[in-house]
Amino acid sequence: MSEKATLEINGKKYEFPLVRGTENEVAIDIKTLRSSTGGVITIDPGYKNTGSCESAITFLDGEKGILRYRGYSIEDLADKADFLEVAYLLIFGDLPTQEQLDKFHSDIKENSVVDDDVKKILDAFPKSAHPMGVLSSLTAALTAFNPSSVDVSSEQDMYNSIVRIMGKFPVLVSWAMRKKHGLPLEYGDDNLGYVENVLRMMFKNPNREYEQNPILINALDKLLILHADHEQNCSTSTVRITGSSHAGLFVSLASGISALWGPLHGGANQAVLEMLEAIKEDGGDTKKYMAKAKDKNDPFRLMGFGHRVYKNFDPRARIIKKAADEVLGDLGVEDPILDIAKGLEKEALEDPYFVDRKLYPNVDFYSGIIYRAMGIPVEMFTVMFALGRLPGWIAQWREMRLRKEPIGRPRQLYIGETYRPFKAIAQR
Numbered sequence: 001m002s003e004k005a006t007l008e009i010n011g012k013k014y015e016f017p018l019v020r021g022t023e024n025e026v027a028i029d030i031k032t033l034r035s036s037t038g039g040v041i042t043i044d045p046g047y048k049n050t051g052s053c054e055s056a057i058t059f060l061d062g063e064k065g066i067l068r069y070r071g072y073s074i075e076d077l078a079d080k081a082d083f084l085e086v087a088y089l090l091i092f093g094d095l096p097t098q099e100q101l102d103k104f105h106s107d108i109k110e111n112s113v114v115d116d117d118v119k120k121i122l123d124a125f126p127k128s129a130h131p132m133g134v135l136s137s138l139t140a141a142l143t144a145f146n147p148s149s150v151d152v153s154s155e156q157d158m159y160n161s162i163v164r165i166m167g168k169f170p171v172l173v174s175w176a177m178r179k180k181h182g183l184p185l186e187y188g189d190d191n192l193g194y195v196e197n198v199l200r201m202m203f204k205n206p207n208r209e210y211e212q213n214p215i216l217i218n219a220l221d222k223l224l225i226l227h228a229d230h231e232q233n234c235s236t237s238t239v240r241i242t243g244s245s246h247a248g249l250f251v252s253l254a255s256g257i258s259a260l261w262g263p264l265h266g267g268a269n270q271a272v273l274e275m276l277e278a279i280k281e282d283g284g285d286t287k288k289y290m291a292k293a294k295d296k297n298d299p300f301r302l303m304g305f306g307h308r309v310y311k312n313f314d315p316r317a318r319i320i321k322k323a324a325d326e327v328l329g330d331l332g333v334e335d336p337i338l339d340i341a342k343g344l345e346k347e348a349l350e351d352p353y354f355v356d357r358k359l360y361p362n363v364d365f366y367s368g369i370i371y372r373a374m375g376i377p378v379e380m381f382t383v384m385f386a387l388g389r390l391p392g393w394i395a396q397w398r399e400m401r402l403r404k405e406p407i408g409r410p411r412q413l414y415i416g417e418t419y420r421p422f423k424a425i426a427q428r
């Protein structure tokens with residue numbers, strides 16, 4: 001027998017079907033709520049209880065601290081796969097065979113040249129521009145250089161636009177950084193792996209060959225995998241809702257990049273490092289900052305702590321904390337802010353304010369420390385997050401279009417003035 005939920009409004013009962021996901025998550029299907037009740041809607045600011053879609057890409061259980069892409073655990077993927085394999089997995093649903101992976105990579109390389117005229121747009125930005133703003137603008141601008149719209153009924157057409165953006169995006173990432181640092185713009189080297197190529201494009205010194213460092217390649221691979229998807233977060237929902245109007249892939253991604261920029265989302269990795277630096281400059285008094293974070297009259301929040309979904313621990317944070325120790329050790333870097341971070345974490349995990357609210361370190365708490373040890377400038381941290389999240393956004397956009405989802409258009413509860421007769425300016 002099908003499962004049902006009953007809702008009673010002012011004495012009248014309405015039934016709605018319950019739907020279950022493959023992991024036994026339960027949802028009330030309220031598609032007919034408004035039509036059957038004569039206009040009643042639900043209200044849920046921040047969508048804390050609202051499922052916006054059915055998705056087969058990423059599963060996460062915030063209570064148990066589980067994160068899986070297409071059924072594979074994040075721990076296994078971070079340990080055993082590389083970023084391009086994970087990108088393929090997320091977008092197309094299965095881990096690639098060697099042949100599929102080689103073809104995917106070769107098609108990406110084939111599409112990795114960015115029109116030289118994009119440099120003119122980049123030139124118009126002041127050096128002071130934040131690279132997230134630059135990246136979002138250039139990603140949207142790519143539409144103008146590749147104007148044909150994607151025919152989503154053709155898998156080939158969709159594939160072509162996917163390899164195009166997977167190829168060009170790392171070039172834009174490197175250009176956003178190099179422009180800020182006054183370095184000549186680089187194109188990639190087709191002999192290199194995807195992640196190796198990113199590092200070379202970012203860091204190649206004009207006067208010498210770039211020497212690859214396997215520690216950096218492994219660290220970046222892992223970080224990008226950990227950031228690759230996270231179901232219906234703010235930026236992903238933005239990509240899906242923009243794409244739901246049938247706007248193109250590149251502009252949908254550009255809107256996702258803008259959403260990611262905020263300090264409550266991807267921008268937290270930059271904010272964490274700035275916070276740890278400020279604590280260090282202030283004499284390393286973590287207790288003072290803990291008190292600020294708990295003070296409701298102080299807007300300060302402990303950046304890198306808390307998560308909308310994880311209420312036990314963020315499995316990505318565990319992997320990253322271990323990786324931070326390893327990478328700093330391998331590179332021989334001693335960073336006092338790693339000790340400050342560990343001290344803050346320890347205090348927070350023992351503090352009733354954080355314990356009661358189930359606030360744990362999230363993915364961004366330790367990632368900036370690794371990025372800094374790798375020589376990545378702080379303003380590029382969120383850009384690196386975007387680079388990692390790219391395949392997740394693409395996968396979610398593709399799924400949304402293939403499932404022919406309707407345009408995203410929430411309702412509201414109007415709380416403004418009721419009808420007022422117009423008042424001429426002299427009478428106001």
Ligand code: CMC
Binds near residue numbers: 267
């Ligand atoms: N420091 C101090 N108090 C906090 C924090 C924090 N970092 N996070 C949440 N709280 C408190 C909050 O004040 C509230 O307290 P009360 O119940 O007394 O009003 C309670 O905990 C619940 O917080 P919320 O803001 O209602 O929870 P949310 O699910 O809306 O927000 C969050 C989740 C991630 C936006 C929030 O925890 C936060 O602002 N964290 C800091 C920013 C951060 O690290 N963001 C990265 C998130 S992970 C990566 C990503 O998503 O990109």
